[in-house]
Amino acid sequence: MTSPTLVWIRRDLRLSDHAALAAAAARGGPVIPVFVRDDLVDDLGAAPKWRFGLGLECHAEALEGKDSRLILRSGDAREVIPALVQETGAGTVYWQRAYDPKSVARDKEVKAALKDAGVVAKSFAGHLMFEPWTVETKQGDYYKVYTPFWKSVRDRAVGEPLPAPSSLPAPDTWPDSEALEDWALGAAMNRGADVVRPFVQLGEQAAQSRLGAFMASKVADYDTTRDIPGIDGTSNLSENLALGEISPAQCWHAGQRAMQEGKAGAETFLKELVWREFAYHLMWHTPRILSDNWREDWAAFPWNEDERRAEVKAWKRGRTGIRFVDAALREMYVTGRMHNRGRMIVASYLTKHLMCHWKIGMAWFEDCLIDWDPASNAMGWQWSAGSGPDATPYFRVFNPVTQLDKFDKDRDYVSRWIAEEYANPHRDALAYFDAIPRSWSMSSSDTYPDPIVPPDEGRKRALSAYENRSF
Structure with a gap:
């Protein structure tokens, strides 16, 4: 009889277009899906860890619909996976690749240990459309600018998504599994979980x-509506892409069909998918983007790194007195996501008007976003700060007041998320006060604050620092 195949589940919580699962089913013999809660899971921020737990629960139910199940184990994957191989008699282990440096190092060690033990170990593509090492300039280098990267991949063939396996044969005896509820992956969310949960589109x-x-x-009008935070004009798929509940290839082919149908915004949607690919391309080739200035000469820039400053606390709490900034930060606390235009304004204000290090903002997003993605988060913050690839030049400082006038003329966005200035606040604006820690001592009856740093003053300070830089 064919020995069992372990399928190591990670950020790929789906049945369709799952190369490792499809290969295991095609191989014959029992298929044993397993998820390992290791340090990489434990180190996640509050919101992404909670969302991961919800995703795992939903994926386990989907597997049960195939007469299968998801085996849960905790510990170092370097030990857990080989131990499961011994326990189940599996002769093969499949998984889909990750690209952040910690996962890459872990996976290499797991693969080496399995092969030394005579076990077939194979990784598959799936989290990306274009493997980072396959996209090169004419000089054989990696791409450092988005537009040439887009031009190099836009006409590449992307394989048709794989169907979900029709069946997943079960072993005669399932290995023991830990209980997901015992992991308490949502513990750090506290009372915020009940507030964010209605905004989750799960599975x-x-x-x-x-x-x-x-x-x-919506895709036909995507070119214009994607920049207007007061309307629902985006795909909102970042939450699902982050955990692999849908594959980028599935999104790509849907976008291609829409473009062939003449829907005007479809190409812009495809470009956004490739922007995500570009972030992974850079993380793979320059992993320093996760922790240090991508432009290395920016190490000398005089950003403030003290998170205890009153300005930083006001920024985190949506009390800067700048309506666009505060609305976006409150949206994140209530929904676990933030409109992309808001992300740019929020990041620009922190790094330029407040002169605070992008690492502070990146870490706050890592704790608060249910669609947190290591590559996209890091590149987005460095792009906004000026220290990253394809960066907005440091001297281009977004004015959050004029940006609000341009993209939220009727104040639909602001009125949805800020309660203090309205006699009958929107329910979502009020929900913010149900989600935040009680220790913040904030109430919807508070007086809305004056700007902690007015836009003109902050812009002058940022430009002065840039012009007098010592790098």
Whole structure:
């Protein structure tokens, strides 16, 4: 009989377009899906860890629908996976690749240990459309600018998504599994979990519905609506892509079909998918982007790194007195996501008007976003700060007041997320005060603050620092 195949589940919580799962099913013999809670999971911020737990629960239910199950184990994957091989008699282990440096180092060690033990170990693509090492300039180097990267991949063939396996044969005896509720992955969310939960679109089926609805009714106007935070004009798929509840290839082919149908915003949607690929391309080739200035000469820039400053606390709490900034930060605390235009304004204000290090903001997003993605988060912050690739020049400082006038003329966005200035606040604005820690001592009846740093003053300070830089 064919020995069992272990399928090591990671950020790929789906059944369709899952190369490792499909290969295991095609191989014959029992298929044993397993998820390992290791240090990389334990080190996640509050919101992404909570969302991961929800995703695992949903994926386990989907596997049960195939008469399978998800085995949960905790510990060092370097020890857990080989131990499961011994326990189950598995002769093969498959998984889909990760690209951050810690995962890469771990996976290499697991693969080496398995091969030394005579076990077949194979990794598959799936979290990306274009493996980072396959996209090169004519000089054989990696791309450092987005537009040439886009031009180099836009006409590349992307394989048709794989269907979900029709069946997943079970072993005669399932190995023991830990209980997901015992992991308490949502513990750090505290009371915020109940506030954010209604905004979650959970699992593969919800992700496919989200994609279908976007292509049917919103993608045609995506060029313009994606920049207006007061309307629902984006795909909102970042949450599902982050955990692999949908694959980028599935999104790509849907976008290609929409473009062939003449829907004007489809190409812009494809470009956004490739922007995500570009972030992973850079993380793979220059992993320092996760922890240090991508432009290394920016190490001397005089950013403030003291998170205890009153300005930083006001920024985190959505009390800067700058409406666009505060609305976006409150949106994140209530929904676990933030509109992309808001992300740019929030990041620009922290790093330029407040002169605070981008690492402070990156870490705050890492704790608060349910769609947190290591590559996209790091590149987004460095792009906004000026220290990253394709960076907005440091001297280009977003004015959050004029940006609000341009993209939220009727104040639909601000009125949805800020309660203090309104007699009958929006329910979502009020929900913010149910989500935040009680220790912040904030109330919807508080007086809305004056700007902690007015836009003109902050801009002058930022430009002065840039012009007098010593790098």
